[in-house]
Amino acid sequence: MADITVAADETAATRLVARGQSMLGTQSTSGSGSFGPFTASYSESASISGGTVDLIAPDIIRIANCALNYSLGFTFSIDLNQILPSFCLPQVCVNIPFIGRVCTPRICISWPTISVPVSHSGTILFTSDFTLNFRLSGSDWIVEIIIVGVPSLQLGPVAVAILAAIGLALAAALLVVPFIGLFLAAAVLTITGLIGIAGLTGFLGPILTPFVSGLTFEIYRQPRLFVVIPAAPPDAAVDIVIDSLKASVVSSDEDELVLEADISP
Amino acid sequence: MDTLDSRSLRYTDCFVQKFSGPDTAYYWITGPVGKLISVEREQAFVIRVKAGAKSKAEGQQHNVTVKYDGRNFVADPPELEISHGDFVLWNTPDSSTPGFVVIGEGEKVSFDSSALTAEAVYTHAFGLPGEYQWVDANRGSVRGIVQVIAPESARTEDLKGQQKRLLEALKKPVVILVRDDTATPTEVKAMVGQTIVWAVERSSGLAVTDARLVKETCMPAPNEAVLA
Numbered sequence: 286m287a288d289i290t291v292a293a294d295e296t297a298a299t300r301l302v303a304r305g306q307s308m309l310g311t312q313s314t315s316g317s318g319s320f321g322p323f324t325a326s327y328s329e330s331a332s333i334s335g336g337t338v339d340l341i342a343p344d345i346i347r348i349a350n351c352a353l354n355y356s357l358g359f360t361f362s363i364d365l366n367q368i369l370p371s372f373c374l375p376q377v378c379v380n381i382p383f384i385g386r387v388c389t390p391r392i393c394i395s396w397p398t399i400s401v402p403v404s405h406s407g408t409i410l411f412t413s414d415f416t417l418n419f420r421l422s423g424s425d426w427i428v429e430i431i432i433v434g435v436p437s438l439q440l441g442p443v444a445v446a447i448l449a450a451i452g453l454a455l456a457a458a459l460l461v462v463p464f465i466g467l468f469l470a471a472a473v474l475t476i477t478g479l480i481g482i483a484g485l486t487g488f489l490g491p492i493l494t495p496f497v498s499g500l501t502f503e504i505y506r507q508p509r510l511f512v513v514i515p516a517a518p519p520d521a522a523v524d525i526v527i528d529s530l531k532a533s534v535v536s537s538d539e540d541e542l543v544l545e546a547d548i549s550p
Numbered sequence: 551m552d553t554l555d556s557r558s559l560r561y562t563d564c565f566v567q568k569f570s571g572p573d574t575a576y577y578w579i580t581g582p583v584g585k586l587i588s589v590e591r592e593q594a595f596v597i598r599v600k601a602g603a604k605s606k607a608e609g610q611q612h613n614v615t616v617k618y619d620g621r622n623f624v625a626d627p628p629e630l631e632i633s634h635g636d637f638v639l640w641n642t643p644d645s646s647t648p649g650f651v652v653i654g655e656g657e658k659v660s661f662d663s664s665a666l667t668a669e670a671v672y673t674h675a676f677g678l679p680g681e682y683q684w685v686d687a688n689r690g691s692v693r694g695i696v697q698v699i700a701p702e703s704a705r706t707e708d709l710k711g712q713q714k715r716l717l718e719a720l721k722k723p724v725v726i727l728v729r730d731d732t733a734t735p736t737e738v739k740a741m742v743g744q745t746i747v748w749a750v751e752r753s754s755g756l757a758v759t760d761a762r763l764v765k766e767t768c769m770p771a772p773n774e775a776v777l778a
Contacts, residue, residue, distance in 0.1 A: 377745040385609035395645040463677020466700040
């Protein structure tokens with residue numbers, strides 16, 4: 286039988302998980318990826334928060350509706366010559382009394398390459414099982430939960446929202462392209478159609494999934510050596526050493542997260 | 551960027567100069583700042599104006615295409631032989647050609663696309679809608695406003711039809727006549743892509759320029775020295 290036993294119900298376990306999520310903080314990364322025919326450089330940051338904790342014996346902590354809060358910014362370039370039709374201003378002729386009949390040449394428009402910056406923030410909810418792990422790290426005992434497998438992130442709604450953001454950013458970027466007026470609406474439709482939901486989902490998966498893959502929260506930390514203060518003099522303080530620590534989920538009247546420790550002396 | 555500036559001609563601009571008497575004119579094509587530096591005649595392009603009876607109404611147009619080889623501007627053809635009363639149009643078809651100026655002189659004629667004086671034309675096709683206030687960057691008092699209106703963005707299924715109708719509309723120029731310090735009319739409306747023609751009968755040296763550029767730049771007037 287353990288020398289010390291501590292138990293936390295699901296409510297207390299939820300608080301422990303929340304603390305662990307907060308300690309993880311915001312993670313950031315950057316890189317490049319492709320969606321449809323376009324390549325984008327991106328930077329993103331994400332944090333984890335919330336969720337409902339369900340304790341499942343012998344060692345599973347299930348967090349339902351955990352939130353992946355992300356902020357994503359990316360820029361992609363488009364050579365408009367590959368999207369827009371060739372367009373030439375027609376020859377213009379005018380009779381000028383003191384000169385004669387002047388005719389300008391046909392002027393063919395060269396479409397530029399534009400850069401489109403897009404930013405989008407949002408939240409993706411996911412549910413996943415975490416398994417308990419306990420270890421000695423330096424002079425501390427650590428109890429942590431580690432995600433089991435790679436949760437499936439529902440990226441469809443996110444892709445829809447980002448495609449809308451791309452459409453708005455595109456329209457703004459195209460507005461300053463000379464002579465585009467007639468082609469503006471068609472250009473936005475064509476480009477967002479080329480990207481598509483599938484293209485965006487393929488782009489988002491590899492850049493968002495790493496935030497949840499291998500996710501680990503520290504939910505409890507205890508120094509191996511701790512001092513017990515005497516109740517009253519002349520008793521002296523006593524150094525207690527936690528020789529071993531074990532964490533598990535126990536189902537009895539209710540499900541509880543149980544920590545058992547063996548101490549000396 | 552859509553720039554209205556006859557001091558720096560781009561691919562949506564044209565410069566026209568009439569040659570009313572027999573002469574041999576040597577001219578240079580340079581960047582807007584390069585006009586301040588003297589160039590040897592051996593490096594100049596040539597227009598030989600033949601004598602002969604020709605009324606003003608019979609003038610023939612000759613086209614010179616301006617190109618840029620990475621270091622210098624090149625006129626194609628480099629030499630022209632024309633009759634008096636004819637006129638020459640300079641233009642570049644390449645959007646990557648930097649802004650340029652055409653400056654020339656002969657025994658009886660001098661011309662400068664950044665200072666239009668007599669029987670000269672500057673044209674510009676606007677690419678973006680808006681209200682453009684134009685002034686004379688060479689400190690003349692002539693000025694005006696061009697209201698540029700965007701065409702309605704076409705539905706994808708009607709793109710070709712609307713493009714065809716737009717092209718027909720773009721064939722019609724809008725003309726502003728300049729004589730001395732007067733521009734007629736002072737306010738015009740045009741569609742994006744439509745060509746505005748400044749026809750200068752007589753002027754002290756007009757540089758048609760977007761008023762916003764004149765406030766931001768400090769280009770000297772034609773006769774001002776660059777260095778004290």
